[in-house]
Amino acid sequence: MKNRGRQATIILVFCNTFLFAIKIAAGIMSNSMAIISDAVNSLTDIISSMIIFFAVKTSSKQADEGHPFGHHRAEPIAGLIVAIFAGILGFEILHTSVFKLTETHVHKIGIPAIVTLLISIGIKLIMSGYFKKVSRKINSPALLASSIDSRNDVYVSAAALVGVICGRYGYTHMDNIAAIFISFWIIYTGYKIGVQNIDYLMGRQPESGVMEEIKQKASAVSGVMGIHDVRAHYVGNYIHVEIHITLDQTLTLTLAHDIGKDVQRAVESIESIHKAFVHIDPV
Numbered sequence: 570m571k572n573r574g575r576q577a578t579i580i581l582v583f584c585n586t587f588l589f590a591i592k593i594a595a596g597i598m599s600n601s602m603a604i605i606s607d608a609v610n611s612l613t614d615i616i617s618s619m620i621i622f623f624a625v626k627t628s629s630k631q632a633d634e635g636h637p638f639g640h641h642r643a644e645p646i647a648g649l650i651v652a653i654f655a656g657i658l659g660f661e662i663l664h665t666s667v668f669k670l671t672e673t674h675v676h677k678i679g680i681p682a683i684v685t686l687l688i689s690i691g692i693k694l695i696m697s698g699y700f701k702k703v704s705r706k707i708n709s710p711a712l713l714a715s716s717i718d719s720r721n722d723v724y725v726s727a728a729a730l731v732g733v734i735c736g737r738y739g740y741t742h743m744d745n746i747a748a749i750f751i752s753f754w755i756i757y758t759g760y761k762i763g764v765q766n767i768d769y770l771m772g773r774q775p776e777s778g779v780m781e782e783i784k785q786k787a788s789a790v791s792g793v794m795g796i797h798d799v800r801a802h803y804v805g806n807y808i809h810v811e812i813h814i815t816l817d818q819t820l821t822l823t824l825a826h827d828i829g830k831d832v833q834r835a836v837e838s839i840e841s842i843h844k845a846f847v848h849i850d851p852v
Contacts, residue, residue, distance in 0.1 A: 573703060573706065573707060574625045574703065574707050574709055574712065575622070575625060575626060577625075577699070577700060577703045577712055578618060578621050578622035578625050578712070579622070580696075580699075581614075581618040581621065581622075581696070581700070581712075581715055582615065582618040582619060582622060584692060584696055585611055585614040585615045585617075585618050586615055587692075588611045588614075588688075588689050588692060588693075589608055589611035589612050589614070589615055591685050591688065591689075592604055592605075592607055592608035592611055592685060592686075592689065593605070593608040593611075593612075594685075595608075595681060595682040595685040595686075596608050596682075598681070598682070599682040599733065601682060601729075601732070601733050602665070602666055602732075602745050602748045603728070603729040603732035603733055603745070603747040603748045603751065604682060604685070604686065604729055604733060605748075606662045606665075606666065606729065606748040606751045606752065607686070607689070607725055607726055607729040607751060609658060609661075609662060610658070610662075610722065610725055610751065610755055611689075611722075612658075613651075613654060613655055613658050613755070614718065614722070616651075616654060617651040617654070617655075617715070617718070618715070620647045620650055620651055621644075621647055621648075621651070621711040621712070621714075621715060623643075623647070624643045624644045624646065624647030624648075624711050625643075625644065625709060625711060625712070627640050627643035640805075642769075642770060642804065642805035643805065644709060644710050644711040644766075644769075644805060644806050645710060645711075645766040645767075645769035645770050645805055645806060646766075646770065647711050648710055648711055648714050648762055648763075648765070648766035648769075649762075649763055649766045649767060649770065651714065651759075651762060652759040652760070652762040652763030652766065653759070653763065654759075655755050655756070655758060655759030655762070656755075656756055656759040656760065656763075658755060659752045659753070659754075659755035659756035659759060660752070660756065662748060662751065662752035662755065663749060663752035663753070663756070665748075666745045666746075666748035666749045666752060667745075667749065682733055683730065683733065683734065683737075686726050686727075686729055686730040686733070687730070689722070689726040690723050690726045690727060690730070693719045693720070693722045693723045693726065694719075694720075694723055696715075696716075696719040697716050697717075697719035697720040697723070698716075699716075700712050700713070700715045700716035700719060701713065701716035704716055708806055708807070708840065708841060709806065710765065710766065710769060710806045714762045714765070714766070717758070717761070717762070718758060718762070721754060721758045724754060725751045725754055725755070728747045728750045728751055728754070729747055729748075729751060731743070731747055732745075732746065732747025732748065733747075735747075768803065769803045769805060769806055770805075772802035772803055772804070773802065773803055774800075774801060774802055775801050775802075775803065775808050775841070779801070779808065779839070779841065780799065780801060782839055783799060783801060783810055783812070783836055783839065783842070784796060784799055786832075786835040786836050786838065786839065787799075787812055787814060787832050787835060787836055789835065790814075790828065790831045790832045790835050791828070791831070792816060792817075792820070792824075792828040792831075793814050793815070793816065793828065793832060794814075794815045794816060794817065794852060795814070795815040795852075796812060796813065796814050796815070797813050797815070797850075798811070798812070798813040798848075799811075799812045799813075800812075804843065804844075807841060807842070807843035807844075808841050808842050808843060809842075809843060809844045809845075809846070810836055810842055810844070810845040810846065811845075811846045811848070812832070812836065812845065812846070812847055812848070813847075813848045813849075813850055814828075814829065814832055814847060814848070814849060814850065815850045815851075815852045816828060816849055816850070816851055816852070817851070817852070818851035818852060820851075825849055825851075826849075828849075829847045829849050830847075832845070832847045833845045833846075833847050
């Protein structure tokens with residue numbers, strides 16, 4: 570699992586670097602603000618990829634004396650940094666694009682620029698599907714963010730493609746309008762990724778389906794008479810659970826302890842659960 574996550578991040582860095590190189594070259598040659606904005610978006614992706622690489626590497630470390638519950642918060646921290654950086658760049662592109670609307674500039678849009686954007690759309694579609702699949706297998710919010718970002722980049726490149734084609738046929742302002750759309754999309758994407766990872770860092774309660782599964786697993790353990798005060802929260806991208814179970818007060822201490830351990834193992838068998846703390850209440 571760890572190696573697969575690292576492999577995915579290496580692919581992410583390589584693909585984004587390749588896309589940035591061809592986009593910035595096409596943008597400069599064609600004098601297209603839309604393509605240059607898309608290239609800047611790819612530059613953001615490169616930096617994001619590097620942050621995600623180190624986050625995945627750090628989060629995969631085993632618990633130690635200084636971090637007894639592991640390093641799972643590394644990935645949400647990386648996701649938050651990426652979100653902030655995307656927001657800053659989005660506003661910068663918006664500012665530049667609005668300013669350039671008042672200017673008259675000549676486009677030199679050729680077939681290579683259009684082909685570059687089509688290549689970008691194709692690669693990003695493949696990347697989105699791949700990272701979504703890997704993120705689900707290793708429960709990685711950072712790679713899931715990359716999957717969402719890659720999917721959004723398809724729309725960004727499509728908007729740039731519309732802009733440059735319109736510019737090629739004389740509608741020069743459409744290029745800057747497309748760049749403005751791209752800037753808003755980058756800002757929105759950064760906001761969504763930021764909110765999700767802030768929830769991870771703030772210890773948000775899991776979805777209702779997960780909470781229900783926790784209750785079902787605990788209640789199904791032999792000897793458990795009832796459950797109450799079930800609480801759960803995210804610690805990074807994994808979940809910690811606190812649950813109270815009621816047992817027959819006539820049980821021996823050893824048997825009560827064994828039932829408690831059975832409940833713990835049952836709850837921790839849920840894929841997203843990292844640790845379960847079980848409290849025993851005699852009745």
